[in-house]
Amino acid sequence: MKYNKIKRGTFLSRPNRFLADVIIDDIPQRVHVKNTGRCKELLVEGAAVYLEDHEADLRNRKNRYSLVAVEKIDHSAESEIRLVNIDSLAPNKVVAEALQSGDLILPGLEEGLLKIKPESTFGDSRLDFYIEGITGEKAFIEVKGATLEEAGVARFPDAPTDRGVKHVLELCRAAEQGFFAYIMFVVQMKNVLYFEPNDVTHAAFGEALRYADKKGVQVLAFDCSVTQNSMHLGQPVPVRL
Template sequence: MQFFPPLQPATLIKRYKRFLADVVTADGRELTLHCANTGAMTGCATPGDTVWYSTSDNPKRKYAHSWELSETQDGHWICVNTLRANQLVREAIEQQRIPELSGYSKLGAEVRYGTENSRIDLLLQAENRPECYIEVKSVTLLQQGCGYFPDAVTLRGQKHLRELQSMAEQGKRTILFFAVLHSGIESVAPAHHIDPRYAELLTQVQENGVEVMCYGAELSAEGMQLTERLPLVIPGR
């Protein structure tokens, strides 16, 4: 994924109302950016960090600028725009850069499924193969050298795990895909200290046929792409 034009830098003043952030550009202008990330963004929104933003030419947008990346004062790059995770995974699949997900002829997105009124992020299909349901999650929380998911209690995420298990029990291939969008994260673990129920469900669904994949990414103001598979760490295993 390339950014055209390349992202522009600014310094973060503050994030507020979940969807907004104030920044100051290199030439001293203050801008308000739209923030597509509604999560806690722990460690991703520290005042003084460098923010990299894109600009839309859509005249109907109230806020023309969007917060895409953070460059922390420790030198880490983080993609804070959660919409990018699905795009990166889809691009990598289409370019055959994820060997575990090659060989499918059709790729759908946001397809309704399950019994709890859900939409699957990506659906892969091919003749003579079970359908493959992929739920994508963005991992950006770095603590004590490990990446954790989720960064806040997520009832929606718990629902997605239940839906994946249900499809696995029907003979479908199901995958929880962690897109690791923080350059400092080298492994992923369920955040039992934040959402113990999610962590319990993750272990449960793995035991019932749901695959879990973690992939890191290269991040820069010019573009992003998924790179290599990272380990999943389950305490006690």
């Protein structure tokens, strides 16, 4: 997944969850934030950020720039810079690419995929992917992007998500009806030790995830290779529930 045109800037503030004030080429700009999560540990004053430039499509947009990535000081690695993608649309895109290319092989579907359908309804929810295996398997996948990292541990969510709990429980119902069911946490950075639910922020989500695991929903996590203008699905990350 690549962005067409990227500019570097300096983060100033975030007046609301949709907008941020950033300095680009020494000029203050108000930009769109492509993530409605809190991102408080990432979007701090003075942080270097990367923005998608929509100059070619200004007629259809209020803001020329969209904030898609941020440099985070990695205190667990002797103050190295950790580049984190915060574009909430990116996880689904990289999973779709990996499914289509065959780079992502799901447990139980090792023979390959016959059909990949994004945004499919099951019950009262719209899940991210419906897929069918070559040998007749049917499955649903729900994808969640994880941008919160502390001391090398990735966590989700960074804000309470009743919608996320609903999706997890819908996957449980799918598993009960004979579907393969997967929830996949796409960690939008490299070099994490493991993934775990963020029980401090939303205990109900952690409880739902552990319940789903017992009901046969497969809980997966992958890191990502992130550059200033791209993100690609990386390697599996251990999950601790």
